[in-house]
Amino acid sequence: MFDNLSDKLESVFRKLRGQGRLTEEDVSEALREVRLVLLEADVNFKVVKDFVAAVRERALGQEVLKSLTPAQQVIKIVRDELARLMGEGVDNRLDLTARPPVPIMLCGLQGSGKTTTCGKLALSLRRDKRNPLLVPADVYRPAAIDQLKTLGRQLGVTVYESMPGQDPVRICEDARRYAELNGFDTLILDTAGRLHIDDELMGELDRIKASLKPREILFVADAMTGQDAVNVAQSFNERLDVTGIILTKLDGDARGGAALSIRAVTGKPIKFVGMGEKLDALDVFHADRMAQRILGMGDVLTLIEKAEAAIDKENAAEMEKRLRKEGFTLENFRDQLQSIKKMGSMESILKMIPGAGKQMKQVKDMQLPDKELKKIEAIISSMTPQERRDHRILNGSRRMRIAKGSGTTVHDINVLIKRFSEAQKMMKKMQKLGPKGMKNLMRGGGPFM
Structure with missing residues (x-):
């Protein structure tokens, strides 16, 4: 996803490296180009403005301009600010400390990859020695329940029985009782998505939240939709107070603006990223590692x-x-x-x-x-x-x-x-x-x- 962004930033930094000693004019010119690169990558305008201002303040310090390798210092500052922008230092671990079964509710628009992400999350939790139960609470999309059952069979994860036309809140309540009786310690609730936000959808999510009091409410955002994903995430957050974000399709060819903007706009941490179609392609999000990838520095820790x-x-x-x-x-x-x-x-x-x-x-x-x-x-x-x-x-x-x-x-x-x-x-x-x-x-x- 970040190939185009990485190439353009590398071009900007190549000019800096060729300058030897940097002047304030050199730094300002480079930051003007960085600003254009980020806007072209569909990063939120206010986020770009704040990011460039933060880099400028640090990059124009005398310890940078007078250092032996000022260009490398500026690149390091950009890396640090990118990591900060995406939430470096923020605890993005799932909160599973409540009495089991711990409910985790996934929400988002139709087509964001929410149901598949439920399966990926179940696999990730099982690797952490949890015993999750998948709950199909999307009774409106005809194939949603069958899709989750298919994923459950592939993963060897139990899927609670539900039928189209049932009340989603009742499904979730019954699933919790079933989990209590059968030793499941985590509920993964696959709620209904829509092609747009409407009061009926949000009201249903409000009722599920009020009834089950989920420990985590995770908004699933399609990174391919750019700024639209950020705007929708903000709307869901204002209504539900989400606890975190899962970015899907980060292996696609979108410009990457959602990944760079969504944390700053919503104030909520990115907890996971979907990096492919395979069911094991759900990675824990690390802001510092993602910043290094964007700047072409690799990601050795994730490789290990x-x-x-x-x-x-x-x-x-x-x-x-x-x-x-x-x-x-x-x-x-x-x-x-x-x-x-x-x-x-x-x-x-x-x-x-x-x-x-x-x-x-x-x-x-x-x-x-x-x-x-x-x-x-x-x-x-x-x-x-x-x-x-x-x-x-x-x-x-x-x-x-x-x-x-x-x-x-x-x-x-x-x-x-x-x-x-x-x-x-x-x-x-x-x-x-x-x-x-x-x-x-x-x-x-x-x-x-």
Whole structure:
């Protein structure tokens, strides 16, 4: 989402770096360009005005203008103010301290991704050892209840039974009693959305709030709608006093104005962001990390967290034992590829590595290796267990059979074996480092991470 914004800000900062010593005129000119860039990104006008004023006040200080690297100082100030704008230092954790079952109400306009977000949130809570119950309280959209039931089956999360035409408030009250009797500690209420805000919708939400007293009221905003998302969030907040915001579709190609404006306009923290269509693509929001992404600085902490979540400790320990006993085989290689796939696309991974995103843009028509990884996995899966354990037995006829079975060519197989042989040599060097070297390697996911 922030690619265009990042490119334009980088262009502004490149001019600053070329100035050497900065003058007040240099800083003012740069901030005029920053202002235009943010307005073009659909950031709220008042938010832009306050942001530029805050950066100007800090950037024109003598400690910046007289420093040895004034351009870097200005960039740091912009990073700090972006993080502050999006809520750095604000506690954005869910409040689940009430007596269970704790109600969490999700609200928003139709089409914002609210029902899918309910499923994503249930998965996130279950990973935190919670036992959520999904409650379909949208009785007006015909497919809403069925959609939530489908998500529940995919996730292995229980969905409370409800029918179109029932009173949404009664559904929520009955679901709470059901949760109390059956050991569920969290209620996720999927309320009805509309194409526009109306009194009937808001009145219904008021009644649910009054009856269940939800610990969290989360407004789900479609980041693709830009300033409209901010305006609607403000209206919902004035009526319901929401406790936080979930931004969906942040992996889209919108200009990013909603993400930069919504916290400042509503005064409520962004708690989660949806980063893709997969049900595990709901990330806890960190303002400082998002600021770094916007400025092209990467996001190493999130990358580490994704790696830790994708790599099962028991499986890693088992792989370490196999490596010691059998050496590095194509089976190990395939296991590592599957771990990488759990972390997301290669494009999203590379964007979290400082500097990698810029290099990707510099290489025209660069093909990211997601398809290549699928091809490699198909080739290895088409081998027999014996061939995966000892690639040296792969003669011409075996390679022809594997190529037909995987829908690839013999050339593809030859390239894979060559790469694998190089990786195998690296693994032998790592083994010479002893247990500590091997442990560090496995903690990082292996030589292909």
